[in-house]
Amino acid sequence: MSKAKTLYACQSCGATSPKWQGQCPGCGEWNTLVEAIAEPKSSGRFQSLAADGEIQQLSDVDAAELPRTPTGLDELDRVLGGGLVPGGVVLIGGDPGIGKSTLLLQALTRLANQRKVLYVSGEESPQQIALRARRLQLENAPVALMAEIGLEKILAGLSRVKPEVAVIDSIQTVYTEALTSAPGSVAQVRECAAQLTRYAKRTGTTILLVGHVTKEGSLAGPRVLEHIVDAVLYFEGDTHSSFRLIRAIKNRFGAVNELGVFAMTDKGLREVSNPSALFLSQHREPVPGSCVLVTQEGSRPMLVEVQALVDDAHSPQARRLAVGMEQNRLALLLAVLHRHAGIAAFDQDVFINAVGGVRIAEPAADLAVLLAIVSSLKNRPLQDKLIVFGEVGLAGEVRPVQRGLERLREAAKLGFTHAIVPKANRPKSGIEGMTITAVERLEDAVGTAL
Numbered sequence: 083m084s085k086a087k088t089l090y091a092c093q094s095c096g097a098t099s100p101k102w103q104g105q106c107p108g109c110g111e112w113n114t115l116v117e118a119i120a121e122p123k124s125s126g127r128f129q130s131l132a133a134d135g136e137i138q139q140l141s142d143v144d145a146a147e148l149p150r151t152p153t154g155l156d157e158l159d160r161v162l163g164g165g166l167v168p169g170g171v172v173l174i175g176g177d178p179g180i181g182k183s184t185l186l187l188q189a190l191t192r193l194a195n196q197r198k199v200l201y202v203s204g205e206e207s208p209q210q211i212a213l214r215a216r217r218l219q220l221e222n223a224p225v226a227l228m229a230e231i232g233l234e235k236i237l238a239g240l241s242r243v244k245p246e247v248a249v250i251d252s253i254q255t256v257y258t259e260a261l262t263s264a265p266g267s268v269a270q271v272r273e274c275a276a277q278l279t280r281y282a283k284r285t286g287t288t289i290l291l292v293g294h295v296t297k298e299g300s301l302a303g304p305r306v307l308e309h310i311v312d313a314v315l316y317f318e319g320d321t322h323s324s325f326r327l328i329r330a331i332k333n334r335f336g337a338v339n340e341l342g343v344f345a346m347t348d349k350g351l352r353e354v355s356n357p358s359a360l361f362l363s364q365h366r367e368p369v370p371g372s373c374v375l376v377t378q379e380g381s382r383p384m385l386v387e388v389q390a391l392v393d394d395a396h397s398p399q400a401r402r403l404a405v406g407m408e409q410n411r412l413a414l415l416l417a418v419l420h421r422h423a424g425i426a427a428f429d430q431d432v433f434i435n436a437v438g439g440v441r442i443a444e445p446a447a448d449l450a451v452l453l454a455i456v457s458s459l460k461n462r463p464l465q466d467k468l469i470v471f472g473e474v475g476l477a478g479e480v481r482p483v484q485r486g487l488e489r490l491r492e493a494a495k496l497g498f499t500h501a502i503v504p505k506a507n508r509p510k511s512g513i514e515g516m517t518i519t520a521v522e523r524l525e526d527a528v529g530t531a532l
Contacts, residue, residue, distance in 0.1 A: 090117055091269070092114045094109050151246070154188075155351075155353060157342030157343060158342055160341075161341070163335050170288050170334075171289045171291065171311040172289070176317035180318065182251075183292070186201075188351060191223035197245075199226065200228060202229075204229075217349075217350075219349065233259075233277060237277065247289075247290070250292065253292065254266040254271060257274065312335065313334065325343065340380030340381065341379035357382075358384050358492070361438035361440050362374065367463075371455075373468075374386070374387050376446075376492060376493050387437040388442075391433040392431070392455055393433075400431055405436065406442055418476060418478060418524065419452055423524050425528070432455060445474075445483070446472060450470040452474060453528065457531070469500070470502045486507030486509075499515060502519050
């Protein structure tokens with residue numbers, strides 16, 4: 083037998099090279115080329131996603147909203163944009179043991195009461211899935227199970243059962259006999275995902291794919307996998323904590339900045355309708371270095387406690403550490419604090435933490451971070467029942483943020499009575515039971531807070 087021809091494929095973009103090199107010629111990433119068996123060109127005909135090749139005018143296309151199917155889990159529906167779309171393909175990634183299979187099994191059992199569903203497992207046997215369902219008290223749900231990793235057999239099973247919603251757990255275990263490479267390789271993942279996507283578009287079946295993640299936290303396999311599917315969700319959280327967060331980084335049928343919150347219990351995942359309670363520490367009295375921020379995750383305002391610890395540096399290089407926030411943003415804010423408020427921290431170690439393990443990416447957290455730092459540095463607690471939000475510019479100005487009125491209403495609903503906000507976010511009619519202080523400059527905010 084002749085020796086199989088090998089090549090080197092990029093794990094990020096799928097580009098190939100006849101020999102190994104440090105940098106991918108396609109996407110420019112370093113150390114992403116891995117050895118793989120060269121696949122022969124497919125002689126089969128690809129099936130089109132459309133019924134025919136007819137050309138239409140944009141003005142003639144019916145742009146009616148697609149009907150959505152609620153999963154029965156409101157937090158998951160929020161992230162999906164209202165529910166599952168017929169023919170949609172959703173990729174869900176997360177660390178091992180985080181609860182991806184549990185989440186999808188709970189969603190399928192609720193969907194099974196009104197839709198025909200199929201659970202395809204390539205990692206667990208039907209007995210293992212039945213044990214999990216028994217633990218979750220879902221063993222009586224009419225869910226069809228299939229333990230298979232062969233793509234051709236999976237497609238045959240889908241054609242035979244004709245489910246409206248199907249789960250493939252996971253895409254890295256599925257392989258097609260048309261290729262000789264091992265399951266999980268770039269070629270296998272790309273081809274299997276493409277075949278399943280074509281089936282979903284042709285039949286209107288909603289397919290949920292489970293994806294593995296790398297040690298860096300990104301989805302394993304080629305990046306073309308994320309381009310093929312309609313939505314990419316990340317299910318994340320600390321395995322030592324009971325709380326789980328699900329967020330969308332891509333969604334063709336909804337917003338990408340929504341957040342769903344779950345709590346892992348012995349009976350499965352429980353929805354958390356008021357996530358602000360998770361991210362607020364319960365102090366008997368105000369403590370230095372603590373400031374409550376109203377952040378916005380999609381359409382949901384959420385209260386998060388930002389904690390700061392400022393201490394004398396015990397080394398020539400002062401430390402800057404931010405947990406749940408961007409590290410470079412912290413260094414920038416400390417420079418603005420020194421220049422425009424006259425408060426120096428160059429000889430201090432500064433540590434920032436967002437309570438509850440939440441990640442804050444929006445600049446509306448700037449003012450809360452700076453006030454928490456000043457509070458810790460001066461060892462003076464901020465006012466009780468105070469919430470803060472606002473972006474701080476390099477010139478020391480406090481810039482407005484989006485959805486300011488919704489943030490204030492959410493804080494008032496949870497019992498907060500004072501607020502420091504940008505001047506442009508001050509509501510015209512005010513908020514009942516809340517005293518709102520509008521500021522234009524950072525030094526004004528610091529003087530007001532202390």
